[in-house]
Protein backbone atom coordinates (compact mmCIF):
# COMPACT_ATOMS: atom_id res chain seq x y z
CA UNK A 504 0.00 0.00 0.00
CA UNK A 505 2.85 2.37 0.88
CA UNK A 506 4.39 1.51 -2.48
CA UNK A 507 1.11 2.29 -4.21
CA UNK A 508 1.01 5.66 -2.44
CA UNK A 509 4.55 6.42 -3.62
CA UNK A 510 3.62 5.64 -7.21
CA UNK A 511 0.49 7.75 -6.95
CA UNK A 512 2.59 10.61 -5.63
CA UNK A 513 4.93 10.15 -8.61
CA UNK A 514 1.97 10.26 -10.98
CA UNK A 515 0.62 13.36 -9.28
CA UNK A 516 4.01 15.00 -9.49
CA UNK A 517 4.21 14.24 -13.17
CA UNK A 518 0.74 15.75 -13.73
CA UNK A 519 1.85 18.88 -11.82
CA UNK A 520 4.98 19.09 -13.92
CA UNK A 521 2.93 18.60 -17.05
CA UNK A 522 0.55 21.36 -16.01
CA UNK A 523 3.47 23.70 -15.48
CA UNK A 524 4.77 22.85 -18.91
CA UNK A 525 1.46 22.82 -20.67
CA UNK A 526 2.25 25.55 -23.16
CA UNK A 527 5.53 23.92 -24.17
CA UNK A 528 3.92 20.59 -24.81
CA UNK A 529 1.56 21.77 -27.50
CA UNK A 530 2.37 20.19 -30.82
CA UNK A 531 4.75 17.74 -29.19
CA UNK A 532 4.95 14.43 -31.05
CA UNK A 533 6.62 11.14 -30.28
CA UNK A 534 9.51 10.37 -32.58
CA UNK A 535 11.60 7.49 -31.40
CA UNK A 536 13.23 4.39 -32.65
CA UNK A 537 11.19 2.50 -30.08
CA UNK A 538 7.94 3.85 -31.46
CA UNK A 539 8.83 3.39 -35.11
CA UNK A 540 9.70 -0.06 -33.94
CA UNK A 541 9.33 -3.54 -35.02
CA UNK A 542 5.92 -4.77 -36.08
CA UNK A 543 5.26 -7.99 -34.20
CA UNK A 544 2.40 -10.26 -35.25
CA UNK A 545 0.32 -9.00 -32.37
CA UNK A 546 -2.73 -7.13 -33.68
CA UNK A 547 -4.74 -8.90 -30.97
CA UNK A 548 -2.26 -7.96 -28.27
CA UNK A 549 -2.29 -4.65 -26.40
CA UNK A 550 0.69 -5.23 -24.11
CA UNK A 551 3.30 -7.89 -23.52
CA UNK A 552 5.68 -8.70 -20.68
CA UNK A 553 8.57 -11.02 -21.46
CA UNK A 554 10.72 -12.52 -18.67
CA UNK A 555 10.03 -9.52 -16.46
CA UNK A 556 11.64 -9.44 -13.05
CA UNK A 557 11.60 -6.61 -10.55
CA UNK A 558 13.73 -6.36 -7.45
CA UNK A 559 13.40 -3.63 -4.85
CA UNK A 560 16.46 -2.82 -2.78
CA UNK A 561 19.87 -4.48 -2.83
CA UNK A 562 21.78 -7.30 -1.19
CA UNK A 563 20.25 -8.99 1.82
CA UNK A 564 17.30 -6.64 1.99
CA UNK A 565 16.33 -7.07 -1.70
CA UNK A 566 12.71 -8.04 -2.35
CA UNK A 567 11.76 -9.91 -5.53
CA UNK A 568 8.41 -8.36 -6.47
CA UNK A 569 8.26 -9.98 -9.94
CA UNK A 570 10.06 -13.17 -10.89
CA UNK A 571 10.21 -13.91 -14.61
CA UNK A 572 6.69 -12.90 -15.69
CA UNK A 573 5.60 -13.67 -19.26
CA UNK A 574 2.16 -12.45 -20.24
CA UNK A 575 0.19 -11.07 -23.19
CA UNK A 576 -2.69 -8.69 -22.51
CA UNK A 577 -5.37 -9.08 -25.17
CA UNK A 578 -6.76 -6.07 -26.99
CA UNK A 579 -10.41 -5.15 -26.48
CA UNK A 580 -10.69 -7.35 -23.40
CA UNK A 581 -11.03 -6.82 -19.66
CA UNK A 582 -8.22 -8.50 -17.68
CA UNK A 583 -8.17 -8.65 -13.89
CA UNK A 584 -5.01 -9.29 -11.84
CA UNK A 585 -5.49 -10.98 -8.48
CA UNK A 586 -3.35 -12.60 -5.82
CA UNK A 587 -2.48 -12.33 -2.15
CA UNK A 588 -1.17 -9.12 -0.64
CA UNK A 589 2.45 -8.59 -1.65
CA UNK A 590 2.24 -11.04 -4.59
CA UNK A 591 3.31 -8.34 -7.08
CA UNK A 592 -0.03 -7.25 -8.63
CA UNK A 593 0.59 -3.51 -8.46
CA UNK A 594 4.22 -3.91 -9.46
CA UNK A 595 3.21 -5.88 -12.57
CA UNK A 596 0.58 -3.32 -13.49
CA UNK A 597 2.94 -0.41 -12.93
CA UNK A 598 5.69 -2.06 -14.99
CA UNK A 599 3.21 -2.78 -17.83
CA UNK A 600 2.11 0.87 -17.69
CA UNK A 601 5.65 2.25 -17.68
CA UNK A 602 5.20 3.76 -14.20
CA UNK A 603 7.88 1.52 -12.72
CA UNK A 604 11.16 0.32 -14.31
CA UNK A 605 11.81 -3.41 -14.59
CA UNK A 606 15.04 -4.96 -13.27
CA UNK A 607 15.21 -7.30 -16.26
CA UNK A 608 12.99 -8.41 -19.11
CA UNK A 609 11.01 -6.44 -21.65
CA UNK A 610 7.63 -4.71 -21.90
CA UNK A 611 5.89 -3.68 -25.10
CA UNK A 612 2.74 -1.69 -25.76
CA UNK A 613 1.19 -2.28 -29.18
CA UNK A 614 -0.60 0.21 -31.39
CA UNK A 615 -3.95 -0.70 -32.91
CA UNK A 616 -2.03 -1.48 -36.11
CA UNK A 617 0.18 -3.94 -34.23
CA UNK A 618 3.27 -1.68 -34.14
CA UNK A 619 5.32 -2.37 -31.04
CA UNK A 620 6.75 0.23 -28.66
CA UNK A 621 9.23 -1.21 -26.21
CA UNK A 622 8.76 0.64 -22.93
CA UNK A 623 11.85 -0.94 -21.44
CA UNK A 624 14.02 0.64 -24.16
CA UNK A 625 12.66 4.17 -23.71
CA UNK A 626 14.19 7.19 -22.04
CA UNK A 627 12.18 9.01 -19.35
CA UNK A 628 10.86 11.75 -21.60
CA UNK A 629 9.68 9.28 -24.24
CA UNK A 630 8.02 7.19 -21.58
CA UNK A 631 6.25 10.24 -20.14
CA UNK A 632 4.93 11.10 -23.60
CA UNK A 633 3.82 7.53 -24.23
CA UNK A 634 1.98 7.37 -20.91
CA UNK A 635 0.32 10.69 -21.59
CA UNK A 636 -0.73 9.89 -25.15
CA UNK A 637 -1.42 6.17 -25.19
CA UNK A 638 -2.17 4.93 -21.69
CA UNK A 639 -5.05 5.74 -19.33
CA UNK A 640 -5.00 5.33 -15.56
CA UNK A 641 -7.70 4.96 -12.93
CA UNK A 642 -6.56 5.01 -9.30
CA UNK A 643 -8.32 3.97 -6.13
CA UNK A 644 -8.30 7.56 -4.88
CA UNK A 645 -9.94 9.12 -8.01
CA UNK A 646 -7.11 11.65 -8.32
CA UNK A 647 -9.23 14.51 -9.66
CA UNK A 648 -8.18 18.14 -9.45
CA UNK A 649 -10.47 19.80 -6.88
CA UNK A 650 -10.53 23.21 -8.55
CA UNK A 651 -11.73 21.88 -11.90
CA UNK A 652 -15.29 20.78 -12.65
CA UNK A 653 -16.09 17.30 -13.99
CA UNK A 654 -15.91 18.33 -17.65
CA UNK A 655 -12.55 20.08 -17.14
CA UNK A 656 -11.15 17.09 -15.24
CA UNK A 657 -12.22 14.77 -18.06
CA UNK A 658 -10.40 16.76 -20.74
CA UNK A 659 -7.38 17.69 -18.58
CA UNK A 660 -4.91 15.13 -20.01
CA UNK A 661 -5.83 16.22 -23.54
CA UNK A 662 -5.50 19.89 -22.59
CA UNK A 663 -2.06 19.13 -21.18
CA UNK A 664 -1.08 17.33 -24.35
CA UNK A 665 -2.47 20.13 -26.51
CA UNK A 666 -4.88 17.69 -28.16
CA UNK A 667 -8.40 18.68 -29.13
CA UNK A 668 -11.02 16.32 -27.75
CA UNK A 669 -13.06 14.47 -30.35
CA UNK A 670 -16.49 15.88 -29.47
CA UNK A 671 -18.52 12.91 -30.71
CA UNK A 672 -16.31 10.47 -28.78
CA UNK A 673 -16.38 12.62 -25.66
CA UNK A 674 -20.19 12.76 -25.74
CA UNK A 675 -20.30 9.00 -26.15
CA UNK A 676 -17.91 8.46 -23.22
CA UNK A 677 -19.86 10.86 -20.99
CA UNK A 678 -23.07 9.07 -21.99
CA UNK A 679 -21.50 5.67 -21.29
CA UNK A 680 -20.60 6.67 -17.72
CA UNK A 681 -23.88 8.57 -17.21
CA UNK A 682 -22.39 11.96 -16.30
CA UNK A 683 -24.39 14.26 -18.57
CA UNK A 684 -26.07 16.11 -15.71
CA UNK A 685 -22.95 16.44 -13.54
CA UNK A 686 -20.45 18.05 -15.88
CA UNK A 687 -20.41 21.46 -14.16
CA UNK A 688 -19.94 20.00 -10.68
CA UNK A 689 -16.61 20.06 -8.88
CA UNK A 690 -15.33 16.84 -7.27
CA UNK A 691 -16.43 18.01 -3.78
CA UNK A 692 -20.00 18.24 -5.10
CA UNK A 693 -19.96 14.65 -6.38
CA UNK A 694 -20.33 11.30 -4.60
CA UNK A 695 -17.37 8.89 -4.55
CA UNK A 696 -18.98 6.80 -7.28
CA UNK A 697 -19.56 9.87 -9.46
CA UNK A 698 -15.97 11.03 -8.91
CA UNK A 699 -14.69 7.65 -10.02
CA UNK A 700 -16.96 7.84 -13.09
CA UNK A 701 -15.29 11.16 -13.90
CA UNK A 702 -11.91 9.42 -13.56
CA UNK A 703 -13.15 6.60 -15.85
CA UNK A 704 -14.34 9.16 -18.43
CA UNK A 705 -11.01 11.00 -18.15
CA UNK A 706 -9.15 7.75 -18.84
CA UNK A 707 -11.41 6.91 -21.81
CA UNK A 708 -11.58 10.39 -23.32
CA UNK A 709 -8.18 10.35 -25.03
CA UNK A 710 -8.89 6.94 -26.63
CA UNK A 711 -5.79 5.36 -25.09
CA UNK A 712 -4.66 2.00 -26.35
CA UNK A 713 -4.91 0.54 -22.87
CA UNK A 714 -6.32 1.62 -19.50
CA UNK A 715 -4.93 0.39 -16.18
CA UNK A 716 -6.96 0.50 -12.98
CA UNK A 717 -5.36 0.01 -9.55
CA UNK A 718 -8.20 -1.09 -7.24
CA UNK A 719 -10.55 1.35 -8.99
CA UNK A 720 -13.47 0.39 -6.76
CA UNK A 721 -11.45 0.01 -3.55
CA UNK A 722 -12.80 3.26 -2.06
CA UNK A 723 -16.41 2.77 -3.12
CA UNK A 724 -19.38 1.14 -1.42
CA UNK A 725 -20.52 -2.04 -3.14
CA UNK A 726 -23.36 -0.37 -5.07
CA UNK A 727 -21.18 2.45 -6.48
CA UNK A 728 -18.40 -0.07 -7.12
CA UNK A 729 -20.76 -2.28 -9.13
CA UNK A 730 -21.91 0.76 -11.10
CA UNK A 731 -18.33 1.80 -11.97
CA UNK A 732 -17.43 -1.79 -12.91
CA UNK A 733 -20.54 -1.92 -15.11
CA UNK A 734 -19.35 1.24 -16.91
CA UNK A 735 -15.87 -0.22 -17.33
CA UNK A 736 -17.40 -3.40 -18.73
CA UNK A 737 -19.46 -1.33 -21.18
CA UNK A 738 -16.36 0.58 -22.24
CA UNK A 739 -14.80 -2.74 -23.25
CA UNK A 740 -17.94 -4.16 -24.90
CA UNK A 741 -19.24 -1.03 -26.59
CA UNK A 742 -16.17 1.15 -27.11
CA UNK A 743 -13.62 -1.61 -27.71
CA UNK A 744 -11.40 -0.44 -24.84
CA UNK A 745 -8.63 -2.62 -23.41
CA UNK A 746 -8.75 -2.58 -19.62
CA UNK A 747 -6.44 -4.13 -17.01
CA UNK A 748 -7.43 -3.96 -13.35
CA UNK A 749 -5.75 -4.98 -10.10
CA UNK A 750 -8.29 -6.01 -7.48
CA UNK A 751 -8.65 -7.94 -4.23
CA UNK A 752 -12.36 -8.42 -4.76
CA UNK A 753 -13.61 -11.65 -6.45
CA UNK A 754 -16.90 -10.01 -7.40
CA UNK A 755 -14.99 -7.18 -9.12
CA UNK A 756 -12.81 -9.73 -10.95
CA UNK A 757 -15.99 -11.44 -12.14
CA UNK A 758 -16.60 -8.47 -14.49
CA UNK A 759 -13.41 -9.39 -16.37
CA UNK A 760 -12.97 -11.70 -19.37
CA UNK A 761 -9.86 -13.18 -17.84
CA UNK A 762 -8.20 -13.28 -14.42
CA UNK A 763 -4.44 -13.62 -13.96
CA UNK A 764 -3.41 -14.91 -10.53
CA UNK A 765 -0.06 -13.91 -9.09
CA UNK A 766 1.79 -15.51 -6.18
CA UNK A 767 5.33 -14.66 -5.09
CA UNK A 768 5.88 -12.53 -8.18
CA UNK A 769 4.85 -15.23 -10.66
CA UNK A 770 1.73 -15.87 -12.70
CA UNK A 771 0.37 -19.11 -11.26
CA UNK A 772 -2.99 -19.27 -12.99
CA UNK A 773 -4.91 -17.78 -15.88
CA UNK A 774 -8.72 -18.09 -15.68
CA UNK A 775 -11.08 -17.45 -18.60
CA UNK A 776 -14.75 -16.51 -18.11
CA UNK A 777 -14.47 -15.98 -14.35
CA UNK A 778 -17.32 -15.77 -11.89
CA UNK A 779 -17.07 -14.69 -8.26
CA UNK A 780 -17.32 -18.25 -6.88
CA UNK A 781 -14.60 -19.63 -9.18
CA UNK A 782 -12.31 -16.72 -8.32
CA UNK A 783 -12.98 -17.07 -4.59
CA UNK A 784 -12.25 -20.81 -4.76
CA UNK A 785 -8.98 -20.13 -6.54
CA UNK A 786 -8.01 -17.46 -4.00
CA UNK A 787 -8.67 -19.94 -1.17
CA UNK A 788 -5.93 -22.17 -2.61
CA UNK A 789 -3.36 -19.62 -1.52
CA UNK A 790 -2.19 -20.36 2.00
CA UNK A 791 -2.35 -17.83 4.79
CA UNK A 792 1.19 -16.67 4.05
CA UNK A 793 0.19 -15.76 0.54
CA UNK A 794 2.16 -18.54 -1.15
CA UNK A 795 0.80 -20.70 -3.91
CA UNK A 796 -0.03 -24.06 -2.35
CA UNK A 797 0.35 -26.11 -5.48
CA UNK A 798 3.48 -24.66 -6.90
CA UNK A 799 3.16 -23.74 -10.53
CA UNK A 800 0.72 -22.73 -13.22
CA UNK A 801 0.58 -26.14 -14.84
CA UNK A 802 -0.33 -27.73 -11.54
CA UNK A 803 -3.34 -25.45 -11.24
CA UNK A 804 -5.07 -26.51 -14.42
Ligand SMILES: Nc1ncnc2c1ncn2[C@@H]1O[C@H](COP(=O)(O)OP(=O)(O)OP(=O)(O)O)[C@@H](O)[C@H]1O
Nearest residue numbers: 504506559566568587588589590591592593594595
Ligand atom coordinates in the same frame (compact mmCIF):
# COMPACT_ATOMS: atom_id res chain seq x y z
N1 LIG B 1 8.94 0.68 -3.52
C1 LIG B 1 9.13 -0.49 -2.94
N2 LIG B 1 10.22 -0.71 -2.17
C2 LIG B 1 10.44 -1.90 -1.60
N3 LIG B 1 9.62 -2.96 -1.73
C3 LIG B 1 8.52 -2.80 -2.46
C4 LIG B 1 8.22 -1.56 -3.11
N4 LIG B 1 7.05 -1.72 -3.80
C5 LIG B 1 6.64 -2.98 -3.57
N5 LIG B 1 7.52 -3.63 -2.79
C6 LIG B 1 7.45 -5.03 -2.35
O1 LIG B 1 7.26 -5.82 -3.53
C7 LIG B 1 6.34 -6.87 -3.26
C8 LIG B 1 5.17 -6.76 -4.24
O2 LIG B 1 4.47 -5.55 -3.93
P1 LIG B 1 3.14 -5.12 -4.68
O3 LIG B 1 2.70 -3.80 -4.13
O4 LIG B 1 3.34 -5.22 -6.15
O5 LIG B 1 2.15 -6.28 -4.25
P2 LIG B 1 0.56 -6.35 -4.36
O6 LIG B 1 0.23 -7.74 -4.74
O7 LIG B 1 0.06 -5.27 -5.23
O8 LIG B 1 0.19 -6.09 -2.84
P3 LIG B 1 -1.14 -5.45 -2.20
O9 LIG B 1 -2.25 -6.36 -2.60
O10 LIG B 1 -0.87 -5.51 -0.74
O11 LIG B 1 -1.28 -4.05 -2.72
C9 LIG B 1 5.94 -6.74 -1.79
O12 LIG B 1 6.75 -7.60 -1.04
C10 LIG B 1 6.22 -5.30 -1.49
O13 LIG B 1 6.51 -5.13 -0.12
